Amino acid sequence: MKRDREERDRLVRQGVLVPDTDPHLYRFSRDHLFGSSSIAGGIVKDGNCSGPQSWRRPSDGKSIKDVFG
Template sequence: MKRDREERDRLIKTGVLVPDRDPDLLRFERDHLFHSASLAGGVVKDGNCSGPQSWRRENDGKTLKEVT
């Protein structure tokens, strides 16, 4: 069961996430602040996600878990 599906659906309903040119994808229409890295990852991935282990810094590739 996808625990973040409800939040994803809410973001679609409010226009934060909109259809992309690729019909299999959504894109952010505007910035959105999530209250946790895991919720953000779950919405982006459309599946369960451990944010601290999944999000990486662009400059050095370290995960949030490694830097916090």
């Protein structure tokens, strides 16, 4: 079960996520601040996600967990 499905559906209803040209994808219509890196990752990935392990800095590839551990 995808734990962030309700949040994703709410963002679609609010127009934060809108259909992309690919009918299987959504895109952000505007910036959105998430209260949790895991929820943000779950929405972007469309599946359960450990934000601290998944989000990485482009400059050096370190995860949030590595940086703030």
